[in-house]
Structure formats: structure tokens, C-alpha cells
Amino acid sequence: YDPKEVEGRWYPIWESRHYFTPEANANPRARVFSMVIPPPNVTGYLHMGHALNHTLQDTLARWRRMSGDRVLWLPGTDHAGIATQMVVEKQLLHEGVNRRDLGREKFVERVWDWKAHYGGTIQRQMRVLGDSVDWTRERFTMDGSLSNAVKEVFVRLYDEGLIYRGEYMINWSPGLQTAISDLEVEMRQVKGKLYHIAYPVGHAVTNRVEGLAETYEGQTEFSGWLKTPDGDFVVVATTRPETMLADTAIAFNPEDERYRALAGKSATLPLIGRETPFIQDEVVEKDFGTGFLKVTPAHDPNDFAMGRRHNLEFIQVIGKDARVTGDAPEKYRGLDRYEARKQVIADLEALGLLLKTEDYTHNVGHCQRSGVAIEPLISTQWFMRMKPLAEPAIAAVREGRTKFVPESAAKIYFNWLENIQDWCVSRQLWWGHRIPAWYTPDGQPVVARDEQEARRRLAERGEDPNVALRAEEDVLDTWFSSQLWPFSTLGWPDQTEELKTYYPTDVLVTGFDIIFFWVARMMMMGLKFMGEVPFRTVYINALILDPEGQKMSKTKGNVINPLDVFDKYGTDAARFALTAASTAGLTLSLQESKLESARNFANKIWNATRFVLLNCDDVLDTQGGAPLDWETEIAPPELADQWILSRLNRVGLGVRDALGEFRFHEAASTLYHFFWDDFCDWYIEMSKPFVTAKEPTPQSTAVKRRIIYVLEQSLRLLHPVMPFITEELWQRLPHKGETICLAEFTPGDPARIDERAEREMALVIEVITRLRNIRSTFNIAPSIKLKAQIAPADASTRDLIARMEDHVKRLARIEELQIVDKLPARKGSARAVVGASEIAVPLEGLIDFENERSRLEKELNKLINERGGLEKRLSNQDFISRAAPDVVETTRARAEELDDQVAKLRAVIEAL
RNA sequence: GGGCACAUAACUCAGCGGUAGAGUGCUGUCUUCACACGGCAGAAGUCACAGGUUCAAAUCCUGUUGUGCCCACCA
Secondary structure, eight states: OOHHHHTTTHHHHHHHTTTTSGGGOOOTTOOEEEEEOOOOBTTOOOOHHHHHHHHHHHHHHHHHHHTTOEEEEEOEEBOOHHHHHHHHHHHHHHTTOOHHHHOHHHHHHHHHHHHHHHTTHHHHHHHHHTOOOOGGGOEETTSHHHHHHHHHHHHHHHHTTSEEEEEEEEEEETTTTEEEOGGGEEEEEEEEEEEEEEEEESSOOOSOOOSHHHHHHTOSSOOSEEEETTEEEEEEEESOGGGGGGOOEEEEOTTOGGGGGGTTOEEEOTTTOOEEEEEEOTTSOTTSTTSOEEEOTTTOHHHHHHHHHTTOOOOOOBOTTSBBOTTSOGGGTTOBHHHHHHHHHHHHHHTTOEEEEEEEEEEEEEETTTOOBOEEEEEEEEEEOOHHHHHHHHHHHHTTSSEEESTTHHHHHHHHHHTOOOEEOEESOSSSOBOSEEEOTTOOEEEOSSHHHHHHHHHHTTSOTTSOOEEOOOEEOHHHHHTTHHHHTTTTTSOOHHHHHHOSEEEEEEEGGGIIIIIIHHHHHHHHHTSSOSEEEEEEEOEEEOTTSOBOOTTTTOOOOHHHHHHHHOHHHHHHHHHHTOOSSSEEEOOHHHHHHHHHHHHHHHHHHHHHHHHOGGGOOTTTOSOOOTTOOSSOOOHHHHHHHHHHHHHHHHHHHHHHTTOHHHHHHHHHHIIIIIIIIIIIHHHHHHHTOSSOOHHHHHHHHHHHHHHHHHHHHHTTTSHHHHHHHHTTSOOSSSOGGGSOOOOOOGGGOOHHHHHHHHHHHHHHHHHHHHHHHTTOOTTSOEEEEEEOSSHHHHHHHHHTHHHHHHHHTEEEEEEOSSOOOOTTEEEEEETTEEEEEEOTTTOOHHHHHHHHHHHHHHHHHHHHHHHHHHTOHHHHHHSOHHHHHHHHHHHHHHHHHHHHHHHHHHHO
């Protein structure tokens, strides 16, 4: 099977015929099933995570669509503020242009140009993957209607006091020159130094102090308070000595008795000369360093909070460019923060105040996008108040209105929401949604949907509505618009039909890394503005690891491109492998063996169908007539037919249930074993004599039609996971309808499950397997035809064997099968016990007695072992009285059966 | 520092109260008229360790060890 010839042919047809719009379902009473795609970045390209995420969504969408639902799977992309701006800036750089040279307006135009030319990569790749999304409803987070929703939400939240503007400490990315949210900060382990610095108390230091380090080293009772002939000093430990230029206090723990006497006093800041008071604060750990903490309220989040608590002065010495500002002494001004660090250290060293430098590994916040170390700065930004929004979002999941699968993912969600901090939503970028605010000449903000409304609001405030207004320059965090995705894409704030029909969505499929960024925020916004959760179920798909079990990352160079995988194994196979690997786990390692197995499976499907087409052409209605109906009985079904029909229905039910509960691996493996083992290895094999018969008989025609029926139904079951190969093959079979995409998903019917047929077939299979086993054990060439005798356990088994005699003979390569009441006690025959029936294969001259004895003894041991376990239970009075009666009953029955088998095997071994 | 997972066959993983399954790999065998990306047969696991609950534990509880992930302001 060559997937390349087939895949790629079908998508254009599906798309042009609009099979994937909900309108393709004409049934007015159809149930609605909706999903929105997690919008990939417009700059994005398909990676393995998408391949998995989309395969699972597509499987659900196709399955629901084939099950009669009106399905909307809405696609789209995210404008990805920072990522996209960076891409275009890089492009400009090649032209030797800086974005500032271009100006904001021109730059934004360039971004739109870029999108028009290069923004369609992932959409093309989604078609390669087979995503059955409704392209007629594709959205982009910067679309007019979505921007409108953004403005509306911003204004409403502001009016309610849930958005505010203020001066706080934020994460500043010197790389991107913008504020970023806590979530965009990534902690990295950095090997740094911990510097111990002495601050004089009650005196200033202008000349070098000698011997301080030795004094510090020699402290017997470790203390940061050094009393020397040169005066008193306190020692602080810091990883960022350059920030001392902005110190405005020194803190110690109120419980710390060592330093209590310093309360109310102050130290003199070296290099600066500023008096910095001692303060007492709980956050200081007595046991860390010396127990003194330098407080830099303008450059550290902790110190910022402390500064507020203690009314400290906020002095900023590092600017947005990460260089020392004019508020520092002249000699440091303009130095980069790391240069400043060196200089400060050198200067302290010169004064004899640097007492100790030790290696120190600690975590430093870095900008996720630019990789540059964050500079905590005080800045005026827009914030969203999260606590009041988080509470309903927590409640909704607790009450089960939205369910996480796997359930454990909800814990991640709760954990974050319960400790949520306000969200800095403004960004100093050009690409994104402009914050809908204007400033009066005196700098007062007016938040409004447009300038006109801003003026109206001024008038309402009693202010002059005709002043010159300056529009806010900042844009919103990309996630601000993403969080509205489930309803902004459906027309909100207008109360559209679409919104009524498709909101809330049924399922959201996404990765756990995005629970905070996106899922939690969508929950908050959905509840706030729609009054209802945005999705009933959140399915968290696994994180894909490389074959070594490592996280894929560009720096490790172990990233696997899904398109390469599709190319090598076929898209259907890759999809099948991903589905089959989607267990309840949080990770999934992509094994080559799984891909090979899936590729072989596709090949098996191809060849099995090829066999059927080749041999059953006389009953194919190639004119595309009605599909063959199982009920069309030309000849009565025999056991194999009853059995495969039962299995088909059982599998239909099983796959339905598995998909309904997001047990994707179970659906995949059920299909795999049904198709390969049941259909190919047993049903087709048993049907071969009929199928390949030279002269057609009513029975051969019936069997052919049944094979085609089962095959056609199987392709439907497989289609949600393997859309291309199934469409290709389905089109070559008799079928109703123009595409398998809209064919009915084989509904398993419990009434068609035939327990008796399955039980009987299991026995026949075991008889055949035992006979083959004997052949294999004694290494009997296939060319040698054997005779066999079987003594059935009872009349019904005798009847069963008689009915299936031809199959048994052919599949076990037996030329003569005698059904007898009792096996003759003949030496030189290999024996087996199946249930209560016994089998003998006369092997005069061929049998190796030792071989046979060990084979049988091994078998016997297995049985005895099992019997022993049962005996232990049955002889236990507590088991009899306390275990469930049906368990006791089946245990007894099994014990009896084993007793019988053991007795028979013993007899056989003795006869040897 | 806090939280969450996970430890089952050589590898990757299912199973999650009635003494173990899959895919790959491995062994043997067969080029039998769909498929060697195949058929047939087979070998392989004291279910990490120690306690406990239960008539019964890979499965539930506790602890130990090991591994992974997430969150967090120890300067």
C-alpha cells in the first residue's frame, strides 16, 4: 500500500463539497456537537503536539458526524502578538529596516501583508492531516468581529472595576521592551554568586576598612552584626549587588533577637551614603544568610510588597533598557545591569566591604519569548482583577458543569485558580488589539469602545468632551482575545443564532501546558459573559516525548516533524499510532515500533480489501447501489457468519463507548484486533473455500456478500481514525451515499450480539490452534497431511465439530477428522484436551515421546497450578460465605472443569 | 519549599479488587493462489520494596526507595 497515492486526493473533494459544515446534516432534529480548535499561532507550523491534538479532535468530529450529529468544528488562528511581531521584525531586519523607522501604522500594515503571504502554513498542514474542520467559519483573533468582542469585554470589565490601570511591579522584558505576565516568565536555574556586603551602621565609609572580612569569617556565634573598632556593620547577602544603589531599607525578622537592638536605627548605604532604616518583617528568614535582607522596593517583587507595607521610598536605578538610570551616582549611569554589577562589586571590594563571594545556583525569571532575564520594574500598566472571576470558574468545575479528562488535570486547574494573581494585560507592542482607552491632556484615562464614546463619557463625567484625546498606545496580551474564542468566534456580543446553537461547545481538546494560559481564562470569560461554561468536557491530551522518553525541544535537537512521519509511514498510520498511544497518561512517547505497526495495519486493510475486491467481483454492485444488507439471505448463515456479525456489533458498541469516554487507545486497539484477528485471520480464512470457488453456489454468493458487508461496515468504524484509506477503499465497494464521511457509523446493536456463536467459535478456534500446536511441536512439514481424532465432550460439541469439520480440517491441515466417542488408547499419538473434549493425532514414527511428555506435563502443571489456587479459595469458609455468590459459583464450575481436564491429561500421560 | 503523577515481559505501554495483556523485539517454522509491512506456532513477568485493609490485592490504604512533571518571592 502506498499512502502517498491515496492521501491528498480526498481532502480537496471533501472540502469543496462542504461535507464538514454543520449544514451538511439536513436532519432538523439532529443533536449538535461543537468544538473550537485551539487556535495555533498564525506564524505556526504543525508540530507533533498539533498532530496528536488534531487527530483526536478530528476522530471525535468524524465519529459524531457519522453518528448523525450536526457537527461544527471551528478552525482559526491566533494573531500571536509577540511571536508575529518578532517574525516581521526579523524580516525587516533583512531589509535593513527597523520597525521604528517604519512607524507604527506602516509596521502593522506589514504584519497584515506578512499574514496574507505566509500566514496559511498551518491551515495547509491541517488539510494534510485531514482535519474535518468547517473552513467556511474560519476565524482569526484579529478579525473585525473578534476585535469588537475584545473591546466590548475590556470596556465592560473596566466599568465593573475588574480592569484597572495602576503603577505596580511588573515583569519587564528588556529583550522585547514590553511588560509580560507572570505566566510568560520562565524560571531558569542560573549559576550566580551570593555576595556578602557590609553596610556601616551609624557612620559612613569613605576609605577602605581593613580586616572586616576576617572579622566576619571569625564570628563564633554567627551573626551579621559586626562590632569593630571602626564602628558597627551589618552584613547582607545578595545575588544582585547592583540593586543596592536603590536600597531604601534593611530588614530582619521581628523574632530575630540578635538584631532587635537595631530597631529604629539605620545603616548608611555604601557608595551612596543614603541612610536606610532597619525594618522588621516576617518574610525575612532568620536562618538565611545573616538574617539581614537588603530591601530594594523598586527592583524586586518581594521588596516592592515590603516597601508598600513599610511606606518605603521607591528609587529606580535600572531602566527599561536594563541600564542604570540617572537616579544613580554618575559613575554607574548608562551601565548595563551586569556591567553595573561588576562595578559595584569592584567599588565595594575597594572599600573592604565585600566580605565574601560564594557560588550560588538559583532561579532567575526569564522572558519565555526572548530568553532575556526579566527585570522587575515599577510601571503603569493595565491589570485584570482575577479573584472575582476565578471563583465561579472554580465552582463550575467543582459542580461538574465542566469535566476534566483525565480527572487529575482538574487539580492543576484548581491549584492555579485558587492562588491566582492579578493579570497584567497591557503590552508595549504594536501588533495586537489596541487597548480601547484615551487620555485627556492631563493624562486621565477614559475607557470606551471608540473615541466618540470616550467623549460622551467625558461629558457624562462633567468634563469637557472636546479636549484633545490621545489614544492608548499599548495593546493587549494575546491571551486576552484567545480567552474569548469559544464565543467571539460565534458572533458575540451579538446574540446570534450561531451562538445559541453552538455555545457551549461539547469538548475542548488541548495540552496541559495551556490550562492556565487558556482553559482557565476561557472558563472565567465564558461564565462572565455567556453565563455558562464554554465547554462540557476538557480533554487533556498527552505531551509527546521522543522515542527516548525525552521532551522534544529545539535546543536538544530531538524534535520530530510530523510531516516527515506522515511521509514515511502515511498520515492514516501516523494518526492511528497517535490514537492507539493516547492512554490516560500525561505523556506519550512516540515509538518507531508503534508507527511501523500502524503502517502494517493500513497495509493489512488495503490488502484485505484488495483480496475481497479481487474475489468477490461477481457480487459487487459497481453501479453504487444500496449497500449489501446482512439480512439478504441467499443461504443460511453458518457459525462463522453468525460469529463475525456478533463481533462486528460488539466492536461497534465498544468503539462507541470508548470514544464517548475518550478512551482513544481502547477504540484503536479494539478496531485493530477486530479487523486483523477476527476478520482477516479467521473470517476471511474460513470463507476462502467459498470465495475462491470456481462455480458460484448460493452459499458462496451469500458468503461473499457477507464479507463485503462486514468489510464495508468495518471501514466506517475505522474512518474517524484513518480517514483517507477508508474513503479510498469504501468508494470501491458497494455503498450508499457519496462519501464515507457522511455514512452512518456502524451502530452496534446489542440484540445482534450472539453469545452462543462467540462461545462456539472460541472452541473451534481452540481446537484448530491445538492441532496446529501439535504440528508445530513435532516439526511436521506442511506437506504432510495428518489424521486426527476428536472425542467431543457432549452432544452439542459433537454437533458443533461436525458442522465445522471442513473448516477444522482445512485450517489445521488435517486430511481426515474422526469424531469418536472415546479415543483409542493408542501409543504414538499426540494428545490435547480442549474443555472437556479430547483430541488425538496419530503420529507413528513422527512422535518424540520425551518431547510429547514434556509438552503435556507443562500443560498439566499449568492446570494444576490454577486448580490449586481455586482450591485454596474454595476450602476457605470465609470465601464461601462472604464472596459474591456468582463468584463462588463460577469458581466451583471452573474447578470442576479443571478437575476433568487434569484427569484426562493424567491418563494421557500415563498411557505414554 | 509546596503540589501532582508514575514504578507491570528486553523496550514502550494497557489493565486498577477475583493470581496478568498488547505492540515491537525474541525463538521455531512456512515463500500455501490478499498481504514477508505476511501466515502459523512458541518462549518470556516473585506486577519497585515493606507493612496494612479484605474471604481475595498488580489493583485500595500507609510508609520506603527511585523517576518525571507543575507551582513557588528564600535574598
